[in-house]
Every structure is written in C-alpha cells, then in structure tokens.
Amino acid sequence: MKKVAKERKEQYQWEAKSQYQKRAPLIGELSIGIRLYFGDLRRRDWDNFHKLSMDALSGIVWEDDSQVKKCFVEVFYDKKNPRIEVTIYEEMLTL
Numbered sequence: 001m002k003k004v005a006k007e008r009k010e011q012y013q014w015e016a017k018s019q020y021q022k023r024a025p026l027i028g029e030l031s032i033g034i035r036l037y038f039g040d041l042r043r044r045d046w047d048n049f050h051k052l053s054m055d056a057l058s059g060i061v062w063e064d065d066s067q068v069k070k071c072f073v074e075v076f077y078d079k080k081n082p083r084i085e086v087t088i089y090e091e092m093l094t095l
Contacts (some may be wrong), residue, residue, distance in 0.1 A: 039082035
C-alpha cells in the first residue's frame with residue numbers, strides 16, 4: 001500500500017473508532033449507503049474512495065467488508081466540509 005493510502009486508511013480508522021459507539025463489530029450480512037462529499041469539482045472515480053473506506057472499517061464497524069452485500073453510493077460537492085458518510089443497515093435493503 002502506498003504511503004498516502006496507508007495514512008488515509010489510518011485516518012479513516014481513527015475517525016471510525018471515535019464515532020462508532022458499539023462495543024463489538026457487527027456480524028451478518030449488511031447493506032450500506034455511502035455519501036461522498038468532495039471539496040472540489042475535479043472528476044474522480046468513486047470506487048477509489050469506496051475500497052479504502054470499506055477496508056478501514058473492517059474490525060471496527062464490521063468484522064470484514066465481505067459482509068456488505070448491498071451498497072448505494074452518492075457523490076456530492078461540499079467545499080467547506082469534504083467527508084465520507086456511511087449509513088449501515090443490519091437488514092438487507094431493497095434498493
């Protein structure tokens with residue numbers, strides 16, 4: 001893993017630990033919604049951000065990202081507050 005990617009993954013893990021209040025990682029199949037808020041209007045591949053953030057949540061929010069069976073991704077622009085928001089559903093969603 002490249003140094004920049006490793007640092008970003010560690011930052012995502014720190015954020016997840018500080019915000020996720022459950023004591024143990026979730027088990028079973030999950031559905032998730034991801035909202036990517038970029039700080040500028042450059043073109044990006046959403047899947048580049050998706051993979052790193054899913055790996056970073058393994059062992060913290062869920063046991064392994066292979067538990068995620070459905071995913072819905074949206075991309076937005078927010079110059080003042082770029083971020084990634086993940087909503088987790090323990091039941092399978094009909095998207």
